[in-house]
Structure formats: C-alpha cells, structure tokens
Amino acid sequence: MKYDVIVVGAGIVGLSSAYYIKKYNPDLNLAVVERASTYGQGNTGKSAAGFRDVFTSDINFKLSNSTVAYYRSIQDSGTDIGMKFCGYLFLLRDKDPREDHFDEIGKKTSVRIIDLEEIRGINYLNPAPDSESAELMSLPTIMSAVLGENCGIIEPDLICKHYFDECVKMGVQFFFNFEVESLSLDPVNKLDFPGEPFLWQDKILRSLKSGKREMQADGFVIATDVWTTSLLDPTGIDSHIRPKKRQVFQVGGENIEKMVFDDRFTGSGICPFTILPKSGIYLRPAPRERAFWVGVADDIQRDFSLVEDPQAENAFYEMNLLQVIRSYYQSFSSAKLQSSWAGYYSYNTIDKVPYVFRSLNMIIATGTSGSGILKGDGIGRSVEAAYSRKGKVKLSNGLEFDTEDLGVRDRRIDPEKIIL
Ligand SMILES: Cc1cc2nc3c(=O)[nH]c(=O)nc-3n(C[C@H](O)[C@H](O)[C@H](O)COP(=O)(O)OP(=O)(O)OC[C@H]3O[C@@H](n4cnc5c(N)ncnc54)[C@H](O)[C@@H]3O)c2cc1C
CATH class of the missing domain: 3.50.50.60 (FAD/NAD(P)-binding domain)
Known part of the structure; x- marks a missing residue:
C-alpha cells in the first residue's frame, strides 16, 4: 500500500x-x-x-485562543462537543492578581478579577486554612482570584x-x-x-x-x-521530550455535588475549573458524574519513567492532594474517591x-x-x-x-x- x-x-x-x-x-x-x-x-x-487560553507564552495563547474559537464554531454549528464555558478560577495568594502575570494575559483575553469579598461569599470555601495546617504544609491564604472566561471543559x-x-x-x-x-x-x-x-x-x-x-x-x-x-x-x-505520569481522581458525594453545580461565576450551570494556590492542584467539575476530577502536575519526585499501562495511586490522592484540598474545602473530608486513572504528559522540558x-x-x-x-x-x-x-x-x-x-x-x- x-x-x-x-x-x-x-x-x-x-x-x-x-x-x-x-x-x-x-x-x-x-x-x-x-x-x-x-x-x-x-x-x-x-x-x-x-480548555483555556490563559497562558503566559504568546504562542501558547495563539494556539489555544484559536483552538477554542474553532471548537466553539463546531459546537455553535450544531455538533455537540460538550463544550461548557464554566471558566478557570485561579485562587491566588497575592493581594494583587496582576503580580501573577494576569495583567498581561488580561490584555489578550477575557479575565475577571475576583476580590476577597466575593471569595468570602463562597460559603464552602475556606480562604484561610487553620494555622497548624498552613504551617505544616506551607499553605497560603487566598487573597484574590482571577477568572479566565474563555475557558471551560470539553469532551475529547x-x-x-x-x-x-x-x-x-x-x-x-x-x-x-x-x-x-x-x-x-x-x-x-x-x-x-x-x-x-x-x-x-x-x-x-x-x-x-x-x-x-x-x-x-x-x-x-x-x-x-x-x-x-x-x-x-x-x-x-x-x-526533545520526556514523559511524566499524570493522574486524575474522581471524587464525589452529596456536598461535592452542590459545589459542582454552583454556577455563580458564569451562569454555565457548573462551577469553574478551579486551581488552588498550592502546587497547582486543580478541581475540574465533571457534571455527568456529578463529581470533581482532581489532579496536579507534580514535578519534583515524580520521575520521568514510561510504562504501557500506568496506574493512578490512590495513596497519592489521600496523602498529598486531599490533605491540601480539605484545608480549603471542608466538604472533601467526607467525599468519596470514586475512580481514578493515569496517563502521561509529553513534556517539552525547556x-x-x-x-x-x-x-x-x-x-x-x-x-x-x-x-x-x-x-x-x-x-x-x-x-x-x-x-x-x-x-x-x-x-x-x-x-x-x-x-x-x-x-x-x-x-x-x-x-x-x-x-x-
Ligand atoms: C491526566 C491528564 C490530564 C490532562 N488534562 C488536559 C487538559 O485538561 N486539557 C488539555 O488540553 N490537555 C490535557 N492533557 C494533555 C492531553 O491529553 C495531551 O496533550 C494530548 O492528548 C496529546 O495528544 P496526542 O494526539 O499528541 O497524543 P495521544 O492522544 O496520546 O495520541 C497518540 C496516539 O499515538 C498512538 N501510538 C503510539 N505509538 C504508536 C505506534 N508505535 N504505532 C501506532 N500508533 C501509536 C497511541 O495509541 C495514541 O493513540 C492531559 C493529559 C493527562 C494524561
């Protein structure tokens, strides 16, 4: 052939x-x-x-912003690709979010600054972890947030x-x-x-x-x-690339469901894809499963090995992610780990x-x-x-x-x- x-x-x-x-x-x-x-x-x-177009690199912005626009045109033309513009909510330690590159990003795409008062209005979020946890895990207090509005979730x-x-x-x-x-x-x-x-x-x-x-x-x-x-x-x-294992943990429960469907920021029917101020841990709303998908791009101590059928480590969720998440979101203490899976990022390490x-x-x-x-x-x-x-x-x-x-x-x- x-x-x-x-x-x-x-x-x-x-x-x-x-x-x-x-x-x-x-x-x-x-x-x-x-x-x-x-x-x-x-x-x-x-x-x-x-999906998001919140990137610091100009070329990453161009690739993502144009891709989001194309995907949106597919969805608008009647082919459902599961796009929901629920936003990306970056919870930040700094008082002024502009210190975190968002000033520059805001010149290119739609971002909204969320002040402390609005954050305090989220009754299930605790912006200031208790002092013992904060000290032990170096957890910052959330002082502000930025919502990327041209962002959300999709069905690959x-x-x-x-x-x-x-x-x-x-x-x-x-x-x-x-x-x-x-x-x-x-x-x-x-x-x-x-x-x-x-x-x-x-x-x-x-x-x-x-x-x-x-x-x-x-x-x-x-x-x-x-x-x-x-x-x-x-x-x-x-x-020119190296692989790193990346894991997703699906976490659900009654209180989690309420969080997933809290759409106060965008009116999209679901909460934003939320990034915590510690280690980039994220909570991705999964409305079909009425749960969150939790993940992180951990760096030091995560090796570069590649195996054919990578497994998620539930202990990694319990001992690493959960400890941080529940300091900000009490509801996660009683939430259930429902499933998990793992794949790889192909990193351009430079x-x-x-x-x-x-x-x-x-x-x-x-x-x-x-x-x-x-x-x-x-x-x-x-x-x-x-x-x-x-x-x-x-x-x-x-x-x-x-x-x-x-x-x-x-x-x-x-x-x-x-x-x-
Ligand atoms: C846990 C996790 C979370 C992620 N979250 C996001 C996210 O939120 N948003 C986002 O945009 N991206 C995310 N990514 C990254 C995203 O999944 C990848 O960047 C993207 O899927 C790469 O696409 P690809 O086509 O290059 O790779 P793949 O989808 O891996 O496709 C490569 C294909 O090549 C095939 N193949 C390999 N070797 C051979 C061979 N010898 N012969 C024939 N076929 C072969 C494989 O079977 C595979 O189907 C995430 C990845 C992981 C693992």
Whole structure:
C-alpha cells in the first residue's frame, strides 16, 4: 500500500493534522495508522479535558485562543462537543492578581478579577486554612482570584469524532490495530548493497511495518505523543521530550455535588475549573458524574519513567492532594474517591510549548506539555504548514506565527509559566 502521507497516531494531534493536510491538499492520498482499536484512546482519552487560553507564552495563547474559537464554531454549528464555558478560577495568594502575570494575559483575553469579598461569599470555601495546617504544609491564604472566561471543559472523544468524521468524508483512510514497530531508514538512492544506508547516503523513511503488514509513503507525520521517543531513538533523531505520569481522581458525594453545580461565576450551570494556590492542584467539575476530577502536575519526585499501562495511586490522592484540598474545602473530608486513572504528559522540558518540526521526510508533532487538546486545532494547522513548507501558520481566528517558531533549529518561543 503506497500513500502520499501517513500519519502515525490517532489522538487529537494526529487527527487534526490529517484533517488539515487533506483539507488543504485534497489530491493527496492520506492514511492514518493507530495501534489502538479506535481513535482517541491514548492520552487524549485520559485527559482532564479542560480548555483555556490563559497562558503566559504568546504562542501558547495563539494556539489555544484559536483552538477554542474553532471548537466553539463546531459546537455553535450544531455538533455537540460538550463544550461548557464554566471558566478557570485561579485562587491566588497575592493581594494583587496582576503580580501573577494576569495583567498581561488580561490584555489578550477575557479575565475577571475576583476580590476577597466575593471569595468570602463562597460559603464552602475556606480562604484561610487553620494555622497548624498552613504551617505544616506551607499553605497560603487566598487573597484574590482571577477568572479566565474563555475557558471551560470539553469532551475529547467528541472533538476527536469531529475530526475523524471529517477526515473520512474527505477520503482519509484509517488503519487501527496497526502498531508501528520501528522506523527504519532507507537510502534515497538505493544501491542494493549490504549495510545500506551508509554515512554518505541521504536517508529517508519509506515504509512502516506492523507484523506482516507494510505501508509505504512519501511523507510521514509522527503524532505519537510520549511514544515518539521510542520510535525516533533508533533513527538517531531527538524527540526533545520526556514523559511524566499524570493522574486524575474522581471524587464525589452529596456536598461535592452542590459545589459542582454552583454556577455563580458564569451562569454555565457548573462551577469553574478551579486551581488552588498550592502546587497547582486543580478541581475540574465533571457534571455527568456529578463529581470533581482532581489532579496536579507534580514535578519534583515524580520521575520521568514510561510504562504501557500506568496506574493512578490512590495513596497519592489521600496523602498529598486531599490533605491540601480539605484545608480549603471542608466538604472533601467526607467525599468519596470514586475512580481514578493515569496517563502521561509529553513534556517539552525547556519551554513547555509544543514542537512541530521536520526531520528527513517526517513532520514530528509532540511535546504538548499537558495541553494538547485545547491547542489541538492550532497544532494540526501547524503540522500542515510544516508539511506544505508554508512560512506562516494561519490560525482559525486570523492570528498567525512563523512555522519555524515551533521547530527546533529556529525556535522562537517565550517559555510557558502556567502549566497545570
Ligand atoms: C491526566 C491528564 C490530564 C490532562 N488534562 C488536559 C487538559 O485538561 N486539557 C488539555 O488540553 N490537555 C490535557 N492533557 C494533555 C492531553 O491529553 C495531551 O496533550 C494530548 O492528548 C496529546 O495528544 P496526542 O494526539 O499528541 O497524543 P495521544 O492522544 O496520546 O495520541 C497518540 C496516539 O499515538 C498512538 N501510538 C503510539 N505509538 C504508536 C505506534 N508505535 N504505532 C501506532 N500508533 C501509536 C497511541 O495509541 C495514541 O493513540 C492531559 C493529559 C493527562 C494524561
């Protein structure tokens, strides 16, 4: 089987990449291969599924703001993708939230400053943890908050379905249960001599193998998230990313339910995705489950290992997250841990902004650093721009940037400071 382009990986990045390459190059013969039995089963399916455009890095803002705009247009056109604009509420230790980068962010998107009086009006929130807990765990007193208004929650399987359906309509072919075993390089000009390719030969990727199946293409998109490293390593091409396990704990109960459906800030029917002032612990409303999804991007002491079926550690919730959360929210003391799961962030450890770069005849898209769904549309457009060798990435809402900005060699990025 020979294609013009094969995309490896049918997560949000592979799907949106396939969609834009086919959309702007309709004559190309395009296939997507995926080792799972359907799309969206990797980290896309494990995520906390929040969206925001509250980022310090300009390029992260552009990717997220344009993606939110695109997703909103899908939802408004009648395809339900579960988007709820419930906001992101950052509870802050500082009296003046502008000290926490929000002044700059407020110039680009809609944020509202919430003062102490409004915070005190939330009867189930205790802004000042008792002194013993505060001292033991270095818990700050909440002094203010910022509400990101162009933010909320989404259903990743439905946004994946949108791209998948559109790809199928355009004639993209999908091959599931196709696990690419390794990427082996061939010489561009083959001599049929043992030991090829030699140092002095130009190299190219021509085909992918999965068991007895083989597929050939002229170009490839590697959209395999944390698994990109093991695919690329044998070729000597650096993925520039490292994996970290990330966990989600679903917590429910009668008092929790009341919090989930308290929509005083946005009128969206649910409370905001809330970020505590300690360690970036977040509470994500999960209205379908009438519960919260609790998570954190823990850093020191969380190793960079990668296993195939990562498990959530309930003791991590009990001994780490719960101790902090219940100091601010008493209701969590009696709440039930209902379920939990784990996946990975593919971290760009330098600037926490995605990579989209070309190497040989491959475009590599990875390093989403925990926010690939909410940037999914922008990343797909960036892959298309890199594939088509366009100088600029043009985003859904008219914003743009240089295609090389997300690359490796001529990367021009301001590092991201708000990672959740
Ligand atoms: C706990 C958690 C919470 C998160 N919360 C959020 C959030 O709130 N908002 C947000 O935007 N993002 C969030 N993320 C991050 C988000 O999930 C990722 O950034 C995004 O899913 C990356 O998409 P992807 O397509 O690159 O990766 P994936 O969805 O992992 O897709 C990669 C695909 O490649 C396939 N694959 C791998 N190797 C091979 C192979 N050899 N052959 C064939 N196929 C292969 C995999 O099966 C997989 O389907 C979270 C992630 C986690 C783990």
